[in-house]
């Protein structure tokens with residue numbers, strides 16, 4: 001049941017905005033207390049609007065909302081900027097935050113789950129902006145936490161079947177939700193087995209403490225693609241829909257691997 005209150009205050013992060021009529025916008029906001037909501041910012045594009053400039057994507061705001069009884073729509077009454085996360089953020093960090101936003105926009109969860117993810121997302125944003133090398137590894141760490149929170153944990157510590165060490169990992173099994181060793185891979189249906197290259201297998205060995213290796217790991221584009229693919233297929237499998245993240249595609253294009261020297 002939705003809350004009976006009509007006027008609500010909370011904090012929120014703008015996930016998306018779309019123009020509405022001449023001067024208004026429709027916003028998708030991840031709120032701390034009321035989950036992911038749709039809100040109308042009336043007259044936000046007028047020069048004298050109190051909301052002018054506050055509704056940019058990734059802005060974290062203190063907000064006051066009005067909820068029409070019986071409706072899933074909210075009206076954004078007022079907002080106060082806590083942080084403009086898109087501002088002054090390096091492009092690769094920005095792209096990774098956008099990737100999380102793309103996932104959040106495609107999933108539906110209970111308000112309680114969103115409350116936990118709101119905190120997780122905030123920590124992720126603050127931290128990723130400080131990461132100099134291989135920030136994508138922090139994105140993966142966020143996804144591990146996200147999956148844990150959603151009860152769809154990935155098994156990357158052992159072979160998902162024999163529970164043996166990850167020394168001889170050669171693939172990822174979609175049905176077993178984890179890495180599998182050479183021996184066990186024979187019992188996995190080939191259409192649910194994703195091959196893992198030796199280099200990617202090496203990265204998985206240190207995955208649980210990847211934050212300690214940011215400046216020393218070598219993440220080339222094909223490794224990044226392999227790992228992204230596994231994370232997204234797992235998500236697609238759980239939610240029964242395809243997750244193709246445009247932002248994450250862009251990340252590979254930013255990788256120095258792709259810089260063409262002239």
Ligand SMILES: [Zn+2]
Nearest residue numbers: 159162181184
């Ligand atoms: Zn095994």
